[in-house]
Amino acid sequence: MRLDKYTSSDYTPGAPFWKQLLWYFLGSPLVESPWLPMSSLKVGILRVFGARIGVGVRIKPRVRVKFPWQLTVGDYVWIGEDAWIDNLAYVTIESHACLSQGVYLCTGNHDWSHPHFELKIAPIHIQESSWIAAKSVIGPGVTVGRGAVLTLGGVAAKSLESMTIYAGNPAVAIKERKLFNGSGE
Amino acid sequence: MRLDKYTSSDYTPGAPFWKQLLWYFLGSPLVESPWLPMSSLKVGILRVFGARIGVGVRIKPRVRVKFPWQLTVGDYVWIGEDAWIDNLAYVTIESHACLSQGVYLCTGNHDWSHPHFELKIAPIHIQESSWIAAKSVIGPGVTVGRGAVLTLGGVAAKSLESMTIYAGNPAVAIKERKLFNGSGE
Amino acid sequence: MRLDKYTSSDYTPGAPFWKQLLWYFLGSPLVESPWLPMSSLKVGILRVFGARIGVGVRIKPRVRVKFPWQLTVGDYVWIGEDAWIDNLAYVTIESHACLSQGVYLCTGNHDWSHPHFELKIAPIHIQESSWIAAKSVIGPGVTVGRGAVLTLGGVAAKSLESMTIYAGNPAVAIKERKLFNGSGE
Numbered sequence: 001m002r003l004d005k006y007t008s009s010d011y012t013p014g015a016p017f018w019k020q021l022l023w024y025f026l027g028s029p030l031v032e033s034p035w036l037p038m039s040s041l042k043v044g045i046l047r048v049f050g051a052r053i054g055v056g057v058r059i060k061p062r063v064r065v066k067f068p069w070q071l072t073v074g075d076y077v078w079i080g081e082d083a084w085i086d087n088l089a090y091v092t093i094e095s096h097a098c099l100s101q102g103v104y105l106c107t108g109n110h111d112w113s114h115p116h117f118e119l120k121i122a123p124i125h126i127q128e129s130s131w132i133a134a135k136s137v138i139g140p141g142v143t144v145g146r147g148a149v150l151t152l153g154g155v156a157a158k159s160l161e162s163m164t165i166y167a168g169n170p171a172v173a174i175k176e177r178k179l180f181n182g183s184g185e
Numbered sequence: 186m187r188l189d190k191y192t193s194s195d196y197t198p199g200a201p202f203w204k205q206l207l208w209y210f211l212g213s214p215l216v217e218s219p220w221l222p223m224s225s226l227k228v229g230i231l232r233v234f235g236a237r238i239g240v241g242v243r244i245k246p247r248v249r250v251k252f253p254w255q256l257t258v259g260d261y262v263w264i265g266e267d268a269w270i271d272n273l274a275y276v277t278i279e280s281h282a283c284l285s286q287g288v289y290l291c292t293g294n295h296d297w298s299h300p301h302f303e304l305k306i307a308p309i310h311i312q313e314s315s316w317i318a319a320k321s322v323i324g325p326g327v328t329v330g331r332g333a334v335l336t337l338g339g340v341a342a343k344s345l346e347s348m349t350i351y352a353g354n355p356a357v358a359i360k361e362r363k364l365f366n367g368s369g370e
Numbered sequence: 371m372r373l374d375k376y377t378s379s380d381y382t383p384g385a386p387f388w389k390q391l392l393w394y395f396l397g398s399p400l401v402e403s404p405w406l407p408m409s410s411l412k413v414g415i416l417r418v419f420g421a422r423i424g425v426g427v428r429i430k431p432r433v434r435v436k437f438p439w440q441l442t443v444g445d446y447v448w449i450g451e452d453a454w455i456d457n458l459a460y461v462t463i464e465s466h467a468c469l470s471q472g473v474y475l476c477t478g479n480h481d482w483s484h485p486h487f488e489l490k491i492a493p494i495h496i497q498e499s500s501w502i503a504a505k506s507v508i509g510p511g512v513t514v515g516r517g518a519v520l521t522l523g524g525v526a527a528k529s530l531e532s533m534t535i536y537a538g539n540p541a542v543a544i545k546e547r548k549l550f551n552g553s554g555e
Contacts, residue, residue: 001499001517001549003446003466004426024407037209056189076188086471086504096188098302101271102289104472106504112519112535113550117468117501129186131302134271134291135322135340137505137523147186149297153322153340153354155505155523155539165297169340169354169523169539179186180298222394241374261373281373283487286456287474314371316487319456319476320507320525332371334482338507338525338539350482354525354539364371365483 005116013088015050015069023049023068034061046071054095080134089121089140097126097144100134109140127162149177190301198273200235200254208234208253219246231256239280265319274306274325282311282329285319294325312347334362375486383458385420385439393419393438404431416441424465450504459491459510467496467514470504479510497532519547 013020027049031042042059050069057073060081065071070087073079074095082102085091089107093099111118122141129147132138136154144150145162155169163177198205212234216227227244235254242258245266250256255272258264259280267287270276274292278284296303307326314332317323321339329335330347340354348362383390397419401412412429420439427443430451435441440457443449444465452472455461459477463469481488492511499517502508506524514520515532525539533547 001466001501003448003468003499025405029404034214035210078188084472096186098188098295101291102269104505106471106522108504110468110501112501112547115549129188131186131295131297134293135289139522152291152324152342155354157522157537167342167355169525170537177297179300219399220395263373281371283373283480286476287454314373316371316480316482319478320474337476337509337527340539352527352540362482364485 001112001115001117003117006118007116011088011119011121013067015067019049019069020067027068028065031059032062032064037061060101074128087124090123091126092123093126094128094130094146096129098131099126100132100136102135103132104137106137107140130160147177147179186297186300186302188302191303192301196273196304196306198252198255200252204234204254205252212253213250216244217247217249222246245286259313272309275308276311277308278311279313279315279331281314283316284311285317285321287320288317289322291322292325315345332362332364371482371485371487373487376488377486381458381489381491383437383440385437389419389439390437397438398435401429402432402434407431430471444498457494460493461496462493463496464498464500464516466499468501469496470502470506472505473502474507476507477510500530517547517549 027045030045039059043053043057046068051071053073054075056076058078062082063079064084066087070090072092076096077093078098080099080101083099084104087107105124107121107124109120111120124138125143127146130144131149133152136150139157142156143159145160147163148160149165150156151167154167154171156171160166164173165175165177167174212230215230224244228238228242231253232238236256238258239260241261243263247267248264249269251272255275257277261281262278263283265284265286268284269289272292290309292306292309294305296305309323310328312331315329316334318337321335324342327341328344330345332348333345334350335341336352339352339356341356345351349358350360350362352359397415400415409429413423413427416438421441423443424445426446428448432452433449434454436457440460442462446466447463448468450469450471453469454474457477475494477491477494479490481490494508495513497516500514501519503522506520509527512526513529515530517533518530519535520526521537524537524541526541530536534543535545535547537544
């Protein structure tokens with residue numbers, strides 16, 4: 001493998017360079033800052049930079065978003081302290097999903113069989129009412145099914161089935177999730 | 186699951202709102218700051234906000250404590266750089282225990298069978314002479330037994346037996362811990 | 371175990387105290403700062419403090435280095451955002467290696483059988499063309515063999531064989547790495 005031969009010329013971050021700079025030096029520090037704890041302000045700034053965000057979304061301090069123009073968030077989503085949405089590729093978080101403290105969403109990968117370590121990116125899709133517990137990690141291309149749970153510190157490089165609870169590294173299914181109203185809602 | 190129906194009204198953080206604000210905007214930034222590396226200063230600030238802390242305690246830079254009034258630390262305890270004590274519930278760290286760099290103590294959970302994702306919190310109890318190695322994670326309700334060790338990057342969602350060494354995610358017991366003076370002290 | 375009896379007097383950080391202070395309060399904050407995103411500046415500062423660094427090295431924002439005088443980095447190495455090189459002992463990163471976001475290199479350990487918790491440190495050696503993927507953790511004394519891969523969130527407390535892909539916590543070998551030009555380069 002030769003990193004001097006690496007080229008990311010196929011990759012485009014989806015926004016002009018001035019917008020990337022403005023996000024990096026102004027928008028992102030404001031959203032991350034623990035001195036601005038109000039969610040509404042952070043949601044507003046993310047929207048200005050192109051994120052599509054629904055109502056009732058709570059964003060805790062020190063949340064990091066790579067490129068807000070590649071982010072869709074539904075209604076009543078919670079994003080915990082220190083969560084890091086590293087969205088080189090598109091990230092979609094559906095309504096009533098919860099990303100807890102310190103969660104890391106990774107959309108970038110490299111082709112390890114490629115002699116120049118070619119960049120491979122893939123979107124992440126987190127479906128309705130799922131819960132990614134604290135310090136968990138989600139890999140590129142993963143879909144977290146509706147109502148799925150990844151427990152504390154879990155690492156998921158593969159997609160998670162709906163209404164199933166996963167734990168560990170690598171994450172494995174440990175049981176079915178049942179809601180006690182029996183509705184699956 | 187419907188996060189718009191969520192209510193945390195049963196939860197009380199154990200301090201009046203003005204004290205929470207003062208901690209968030211003044212005390213916590215001082216304790217975290219890498220510009221104040223002296224442990225004694227940080228111990229003093231934590232005590233002012235209600236933490237009970239013994240003698241000879243070393244607190245490294247960038248340590249984060251959610252609510253100091255819910256924290257008891259014994260004598261000669263070490264708390265490593267970037268450690269995060271997320272004590273929605275009470276956290277007790279007994280004497281001669283060591284929390285290494287980047288350790289995360291998580292006291293908050295949610296009832297995933299509850300249609301409104303009810304908050305469930307549970308205390309963490311770290312007993313004497315135990316060692317939580319770097320980048321490890323401890324879950325809600327866990328007791329770390331006297332002299333237990335959780336090795337580098339371990340994730341413990343269940344209690345750890347005394348004088349036993351655990352590794353992995355999920356953490357499993359790998360061997361007994363023996364002290365070469367044979368005293369178990 | 372008695373932490374009040376602990377002494378680290380055998381350990382020497384390899385630089386005079388004034389240099390440690392200058393690094394802690396000036397050099398390190400500059401290298402970490404997200405406001406200085408140019409790699410060349412950071413490489414320059416690290417070199418001033420004694421790091422040996424080759425050409426074409428990219429250092430992303432918020433990279434933390436404990437002691438730069440105990441660091442050798444080859445040519446065309448990438449060090450990702452939030453990577454933390456905690457080099458109480460010497461760390462060597464050979465050419466064309468990639469440390470991704472949030473990687474933690476841990477060189478410090480304690481003798482858990484010692485009643486005073488004696489410090490044990492051990493160097494880390496990351497060989498050419500290997501890849502430590504995001505949020506991975508490498509323990510003291512580990513050698514990462516030429517072209518090895520530790521996947522997302524992996525925790526390696528033991529050395530990794532050359533041209534082999536490892537995953538999980540604890541990291542286990544999952545398959546051989548093949549480069550499609552067949553050269554192993």
